[in-house]
Amino acid sequence: MKEIKDCGIIELIELIKNKIYTSEQVTKYFIEQINNKKDLNAILEVFEDAIENAKVIDARIANGEELGRLAGIPIVIKDNILCEGKIASCASKFLKDYVAQYSSTVVKKMLAEDAVIIARANMDEFAMGSSTEKSYYGPCKNALDKTRVPGGSSGGSACSVAGGMTLCALGTDTGGSVRQPSSYCGVVGMKPTYGRISRFGIIAFASSLDQVGPITTNVEDNALMLEILAGYDENDETTLRAEVPCYLDAIKENIKGVKIGVCNQITKLLKDSTQFVKTVEWFRSQGAEIVNVDIKDIELTLPVYYILAPAEAASNLGRFDGVKYSRRSENATNVDDIYTMSRSEGFGPEVQRRIMLGNFVLSSGYYDAYYNKAKKVQQLVKKEFSEAFKVCDVIIMPTTFSEAFKIGAITNPVEMYLEDVFTIPANIAGVPALSLPCGKGDNNMPLGLQIYADNLNEGMIYNVASYFEKHYKEDK
Amino acid sequence: MKLETSDIKHLATLSALEFSDDRIEGFKNEFNQIIDLVEKISSADVANEKIEYNPIPVDMLREDEIREGFSQEQVLANAPSKKMGSFSVPLMME
Numbered sequence: 247m248k249e250i251k252d253c254g255i256i257e258l259i260e261l262i263k264n265k266i267y268t269s270e271q272v273t274k275y276f277i278e279q280i281n282n283k284k285d286l287n288a289i290l291e292v293f294e295d296a297i298e299n300a301k302v303i304d305a306r307i308a309n310g311e312e313l314g315r316l317a318g319i320p321i322v323i324k325d326n327i328l329c330e331g332k333i334a335s336c337a338s339k340f341l342k343d344y345v346a347q348y349s350s351t352v353v354k355k356m357l358a359e360d361a362v363i364i365a366r367a368n369m370d371e372f373a374m375g376s377s378t379e380k381s382y383y384g385p386c387k388n389a390l391d392k393t394r395v396p397g398g399s400s401g402g403s404a405c406s407v408a409g410g411m412t413l414c415a416l417g418t419d420t421g422g423s424v425r426q427p428s429s430y431c432g433v434v435g436m437k438p439t440y441g442r443i444s445r446f447g448i449i450a451f452a453s454s455l456d457q458v459g460p461i462t463t464n465v466e467d468n469a470l471m472l473e474i475l476a477g478y479d480e481n482d483e484t485t486l487r488a489e490v491p492c493y494l495d496a497i498k499e500n501i502k503g504v505k506i507g508v509c510n511q512i513t514k515l516l517k518d519s520t521q522f523v524k525t526v527e528w529f530r531s532q533g534a535e536i537v538n539v540d541i542k543d544i545e546l547t548l549p550v551y552y553i554l555a556p557a558e559a560a561s562n563l564g565r566f567d568g569v570k571y572s573r574r575s576e577n578a579t580n581v582d583d584i585y586t587m588s589r590s591e592g593f594g595p596e597v598q599r600r601i602m603l604g605n606f607v608l609s610s611g612y613y614d615a616y617y618n619k620a621k622k623v624q625q626l627v628k629k630e631f632s633e634a635f636k637v638c639d640v641i642i643m644p645t646t647f648s649e650a651f652k653i654g655a656i657t658n659p660v661e662m663y664l665e666d667v668f669t670i671p672a673n674i675a676g677v678p679a680l681s682l683p684c685g686k687g688d689n690n691m692p693l694g695l696q697i698y699a700d701n702l703n704e705g706m707i708y709n710v711a712s713y714f715e716k717h718y719k720e721d722k
Numbered sequence: 723m724k725l726e727t728s729d730i731k732h733l734a735t736l737s738a739l740e741f742s743d744d745r746i747e748g749f750k751n752e753f754n755q756i757i758d759l760v761e762k763i764s765s766a767d768v769a770n771e772k773i774e775y776n777p778i779p780v781d782m783l784r785e786d787e788i789r790e791g792f793s794q795e796q797v798l799a800n801a802p803s804k805k806m807g808s809f810s811v812p813l814m815m816e
Contacts, residue, residue, distance in 0.1 A: 347796040441778045454777040480784050484777060549760040560737065567738070569809050574802035581811050585738045598739055602749065603756060605736045606725075616760065621775070622768035660755045676777055 250275045255319055255413045255467040262318040265307065269318025273300035273362055276320045279411045280365060286387045288396070288405035289365045290325055293332060296364040303360055314359030315474060321356055322406045322415035325366045326373055327458070328447040329353045336449050337381035338371045340592030344572040350447020351479045352416060352458050359474055367415055368402030371594045372563065373423055373451045375399050376665045377656070380596045385653055389431060391691060394650040397427030400461065404431040407461050414471055415461045420452050421551050422645075422669025424459035425681035429645035429694025432683045434468045434711070435461045437669075439701045440676035441486040442472075444479035452558035453484075455551075455673040465682060465712040469493035472704060488702055496705030497712045502533035504710060507638030511544045515667065522644055525684060525695060528718060529642070534710075539634040539641060543627050547674040548667050550627070553607045553620035554674075559597075560604025566592065599659065624674050631675040635700035640710050643668050645694030649687035668696060678704045682711050684718070723761075725753050 250272055253261065261267050273296055280289045303318045323329060326336045328346035330353075335341040353363060370380040378386040378401025386401045388394040389409030396405040400417025404427035407415050417424040419437035428435025436459045443458045450456060460471035476490045506529050516522060530536050568574040568588025575587035593601070607616035634641060645668055656662045672679035677698055684695035695714065699707045730749050734741055741749065794807050803810040 344800050347792060347799055483783060486778065487782070543766060546763050546766055549762045552756065552760050553763070568802065569811060570801060572800050572802065579812060581814055584811060586740050589738050590740045593739075598737070598741075599749070599752065601737045601739065602730075602733045603753070606733055606753070607760070609733070609736065615764070618773060619763055619766070619768065620760075621773040622771035623763050623766045625771040625774060626766060626768055658755075659752055660759055663756075663759065 251410055253413070254464050255316070255462065256470060258319060258413065259315070259317060263307070263313070269300035269303040269307075269362060270297060272318060273297055273320045273364060276364060276412055279409070280406070283389070283409050283411060286389055286392065286405055286409055287384055288368055288386050288389070288402040288409060288411065289322065290335070290337070290368050290383055290402070291333065292365045293363060296320070296362055300362045303362065314361075315470070316356060316359040316361035318360065318362060319414070320362045320364040320412055322365045322367050322403060322412040323353065323363060324400050324403050324415070324417050325369050326418060326449040327353060327416055328449070329363055332366065334366070334449060335382070336372045337369045337383055338593065338597070339382045339573070340566055340588075341572050342382065346447075348447060351444035351481060352475050353447065355475055364412065365406070367400070367406055370399035370401070370596070372449070372559070372597050373399040373418055373420060374559070374596050374600055376422070376426060376662055377651075378402060378427070379653060380594060382594060387653065388650050388691075391650070391689075393652055394691065395430065395653050397430035397650060399423040401427045403461050404428050404433055404435065407431065407433045407463060413463060414467060417459055417461050418448060418451070419457050419459045419673065420455045420555060421673050422666045424461060425645050425669050425679060425694070425696060426666065428461055428681045429692065430650035432692030433461055433463055434465055434680065434682045435459055436468050436472055436680045436704070436707075437672055437678060438472060438476065438704055439486070439678045441484050442476045442678070442702070442704070444477070444482040444485050446479055446481035450562040452555040453562065454558060455555060457673075465708060465715045466494060466497065468680070469497065469708045469712075486702070491705055493705055493708050496709050498709050499713065501529070501710055501713045504534045504640070504706075505537050505638040506534045506710070507537050507539040507634055507641035509539055509541050509544060509634070509641055509643060511541055512643045512668065515545070516644070517647060521685060521693060525642070532713070532717070537638045539638055541627070541630045541634055541671070543623065543630060544671050545667070546623050547627055547671040548663070550620045550623050550674055551666070551670045552603070552663055553616050554624070556600040556604035557608050557617055558604070560601045560608065563593075563597070563601055596659070627671065628675050631671075631677055632700070639699065639703070639706050641698040643696050643698070645669060645681040645696045649689055649691035649693060672698060677701055678707060680707050680711055682715060684714075723757060725750060725757065
């Protein structure tokens with residue numbers, strides 16, 4: 247009998263359905279793993295009703311009921327995703343007691359498929375960061391090396407998957423926050439097309455860039471999860487009305503003739519391109535056609551991001567005023583003090599920095615030079631991506647420059663921002679991109695390969711990713 | 723461009739945040755580095771680009787119909803202070 251720890255989601259669903267394991271056994275197993283790995287600080291809370299909910303699923307299976315596509319599977323959610331009756335704190339002191347009054351669409355979709363939501367995961371406060379060191383609850387550690395960061399901002403989510411505490415965790419990705427931690431932790435993370443997954447019930451950071459994404463141990467599980475999470479939602483008018491395909495069917499076990507783009511401007515940025523060149527050549531050897539493409543202004547997406555994301559964050563976080571949500575300064579005696587003192591005491595330094603930056607780029611006198619110009623550069627880059635995808639099916643590039651860095655190693659904000667140079671283009675252009683493990687670096691920590699595709703072409707990403715996952719290691 | 727201490731203090735006021743003088747100086751240095759980073763976009767030629775504020779062109783909206791909203795209890799559930807079904811704040815006028 248295959249042990250739970252060796253299963254993926256798709257296998258485990260079958261084992262639960264065939265009564266080899268009960269959902270209760272599986273849920274207890276993962277909660278035990280979470281409790282054994284508390285030192286990683288990946289999980290902020292195990293939901294106390296998880297085992298009860300698993301028992302309900304088991305009773306329904308015993309009754310012979312037809313269950314959903316995630317029957318009995320435990321799932322972890324990032325701490326900015328609302329689940330009714332549960333705390334969603336965004337890893338912020340400001341929202342540490344905030345209890346969700348409704349469930350996000352993604353949570354509802356998973357529950358409708360009979361998943362069991364077991365825990366909420368650590369993150370950078372309000373999803374602002376690339377290392378999960380900026381959490382009110384303290385830094386999360388990398389499951390593969392406790393002296394290193396798991397990446398961020400969905401570091402707790404990626405760490406929980408890498409550390410065997412769940413088979414799937416949801417993250418959110420505004421500038422790489424699903425893909426970069428997936429790369430650092432050696433797991434698979436997808437940022438779908440903007441609008442593919444509903445943002446209803448996700449605590450907003452930068453609404454025009456935020457997307458929810460699944461983090462899993464393998465590509466097929468990820469494809470299944472996206473299929474379940476994706477789709478139009480009348481509660482989020484930025485969701486796309488496009489039909490959701492069966493992403494598992496898109497996995498063809500063959501990449502002959504697939505046109506794989508390599509972006510000239512990205513190649514130039516690589517400090518050490520040995521590993522990447524090897525990967526490109528491997529794809530060529532497997533029958534893929536390698537195409538060099540230009541995305542002339544791709545490097546500008548980083549400055550564009552650090553204008554647009556703070557601008558939207560400054561607006562979105564205006565609602566945290568000490569009146570409506572959760573926390574009010576105990577020292578405030580008048581209304582102005584309530585606003586200023588609650589925000590000054592409740593937000594951490596990185597969140598405050600981005601609110602200030604956002605208000606700077608939006609302030610009169612600077613609005614045109616920064617915000618409006620950035621919006622125009624965004625259009626330029628979108629067109630360049632669109633042109634590139636006329637001559638290739640996917641574009642590949644590394645997820646990060648190198649392996650996970652040591653906790654505390656990067657203290658300068660700009661240096662930290664530069665970590666996101668390969669992931670941000672997908673958010674600015676709105677296109678989907680996935681990160682999956684691609685060998686190890688000098689310190690024996692995982693490296694990630696990123697696969698970009700045109701809008702709504704996630705199926706092609708999964709096809710290429712799955713082929714790579716199954717065959718690359720053997721051929722190395 | 724370079725931001726001065728007075729600019730940072732103004733931004734703090736706009737942001738409803740307050741800082742010690744040390745933090746203001748710290749912010750000034752960090753901000754000037756960040757501005758150097760974001761000013762790279764000034765070189766881009768965007769003469770032919772139009773601004774799209776919506777990330778996805780919205781050409782269809784659902785019908786504007788009356789539906790059940792959140793209850794008063796739900797809306798107030800997370801309020802740090804509430805009275806008689808309302809958010810409560812200290813007296814604003816004498």
